[in-house]
Amino acid sequence: MDGIRADSVIKKFGEVRALDGVDVEVNGGELFFLLGSSGCGKTTLLRCIAGLEQPTSGRILFGGEDVTGLPPHKREAAMVFQSYALWPHLSVERNVGFGLEERKVAREEIRRRVGEALDLVHLGGLGERGVDQLSGGQQQRVALARALVVRPRCLLLDEPLSNLDAKLRIEMRREIRRIVKEGGLTAVYVTHDQEEALSMADRMAVMESGRVAQMGTPETVYRQPVNGFVAGFIGETNLVPGKVAEVRGDYVKVGTAAGPLIGRITEWGWRPTEGEEVVLSVRPEVWRIESPAAGSRVTGRIIERTYLGQRIQYQVETRIGRQDVVEMNPHVVRDPGESEITLVAPHDEVVVLKP
């Protein structure tokens, strides 16, 4: 399977730079996610890969071959659209078979492959239907089958699950991952849903205003975010500003309004100096309440509680501001009130970031 590479891609719409020098490398056979909030350029990048937008400068490569100048129909990059884009004047079968007809595949083989593709997405027997007779989830599957049936060099998915309800969405996540992996496809998947990305991706790129902020596996991006934006976008986090007091190896002691806190540097090749302004990222589940564990300690008062079944969310007022704290599988439900509690954050799990 070929990989995909975007090489310093810039895309301007008038004066607006939708993509501002993007480098992305997707390995062959990988399910790669482009993640970001709306307007960050993720869909534009996907459309550049599909050939539906022409980059202002830069190159798109499929397995080493420069395809920047190729029109979309010669790229073999099948796309699944957010709106599904099923043609209302064609039946399910004709929709799915369209790409094969364009490739002049023999009629018999089209029938066979369309049947296989529909079976793959669990829609066997619905080929005769009109697309408007299908439910949203079924339409989504048809769109997927239509893209898969042509055996594309890469599969491009543009927020394919955003129009489905929550339960179906989770089911389809597994389904899409299974299909992509079984077919050994190279797939690029655009979403703004960080949970979707964390649960499905082999690797991902987090984008911010036309640039790639961080690229890596879900675990790396979650545990070692390179800046406050990524930390805040992938999961929840508490950001605490402070000044560097001491640097020792990968660990930094940072002076904050609640006294010194210790964290770890995760960005490669960056070392803050003493007196420099930094930000500490502490995930809500990193704070432990009244724990004997080793780590930085901060005192505060619980001001709000949200009970969520398998976990409880607290808001704790401290001298470094309000902290979101999550307790998993709690045995004790704490009441908001006057009594002071201590929050503990293990040094390893606090991340030091550039401000």
Added chain:
Amino acid sequence: MRREAAILITLAVSAFFGVFFILPAVSVIGAAFKGPDGMTLDYVIEVFRNPVYVEGLWNALLLGLTSTLVTLLIAFPLALVSHRYDFLGRKVLGVLILIPLVLPPFVGAIGLAHVLGVAGSLNAVLIDLGLIDEPVDWLARGRFWGIVLMNALHLYPILYMNITASLANLDPAMEQAAENLGCTPLRRLWRITLPLAMPGIFAGSSIVFIWSFTELGVPLVFNYFRVAPVQIFDGIKDLGDDPSPYALVAVVLLISALIFIASKLAFGRNTSGAQPRPKGRDDLVKLRGLRSIGCAMLFLGVFLVASVPHSGVVLLSLSHDWYQTIVPQSLSLEHYIEALGDPVVVPSIENSLLYAGLATVLAVIAGLGIAYVVVRSDIRGRGLLDVLVMLPLAVPGLVLAFGYLALSQKGGIFHFLIGPNGSPALLLILAYAVRRLPYVVRAAVAGLQQANPALEEAARSLGAGSLSTLRKVSIPLIGANLAAGGILAFAFAMLEVSDSLILAQQQEHFPITKAIYTLLGTLGNGHELAAALGVWAMVFLGIAIGGATIIGGKRGGLFRM
């Protein structure tokens, strides 16, 4: 779409448009201002010094204004009722009410003249009821109002469609919000609905005004000669030496252009290009019982009144003897038989089908190309192209016909378009096509805007080339719109008056309208023969419109500027 293809289409269409639309229009203005030694305003001033021309212009303006007002009086209540209420047969009546637009007014006028004549139905009814003793010559006193009536009964669907389209584009939540904030229905109409519908009202009104201001056929049938379009038509006879017809045409064009620009400036925002807004729930009030029937009767009544002229035509064509009675006393097919024997009739039907058919093909191809560039490409100047192709709605057909005529004289640059035996076929096809282009473009643009571009992109990403995508996805998707636009174009080309009357000079090349006009001038049973041919024309139109209704194109937006 590929940039190069978009640019190519834009260039080709612009060239076509420049040569066959701008050039004739400009050449008319040029001739009006070109004296023996350079530019001069003398001829135009001369127009305003000539009391006959001034009267003609004044009458045309009055005709335009009153026709527009009467049209508005008919269309606005209808649009409002259909926007607000659900009543008996709402959908069917909504289509029925549009039919008069495609009934040729030129033909209808023949019927109306008979209904209103000294020995006509109106007098017969009034005498029967004992309201008058002596027949009144309504046409002697009220020719003007006859024309206004005919124009209004013909043109109200344009305004109706514009107003309903702009009302339909409103987010119902806007009206609901007003209601929610304590606005009474009447105040809501005044403060929310009406202001929001204004662009539609103005767009439609300016088309109606320009149409009736420059209407040639109806005044001709009513023998109302003191009006600018008829004076221009008469002026053609001494074209060449006398620049004053040119000057008169230029004045008519300038007035039309001013009205067009004024309506654009007053409500410049182009609502037809707006993205469909997220819609709240429609708040159609379901009417029951008498109210429901009342609304239905209103619609049906308007339709029946609007079809009186054409019913008159049908009766006239079938009448053996129609004098001082409401309907003819005996019917016969003699006029049809005699008409078919007339050397003008059969060729004229063939000619019209040929001219209108080819013009429609041309307009549909060009219109599809333009719509594609306007909606799907990102090249600069596509907005301008969109405005440009709508201009034929603002430029009276009379002006264009006049320009074509002048340019096709011996030595003119369109002279090569005159076929053997002086056949105006090419000229007429081009003139019909150019002037009907806006309908096709609007229809195709509306279709493409409604079709999600992702539908085409999906085809491209699955390996379909541009042409294949166009053929297999785009055209099937907007086929209904395209067909509706094309059929409307065909209908209007079939019953076109100014180009046909002015450009077709020899009998064997006459289209239907000119043949009808010629028959009208025949002594004896000329009117009956003309009516018989008119009925033929309406039958052809009926078939075309029936086809359009079955295909079921989108009606809104066709007449939006």
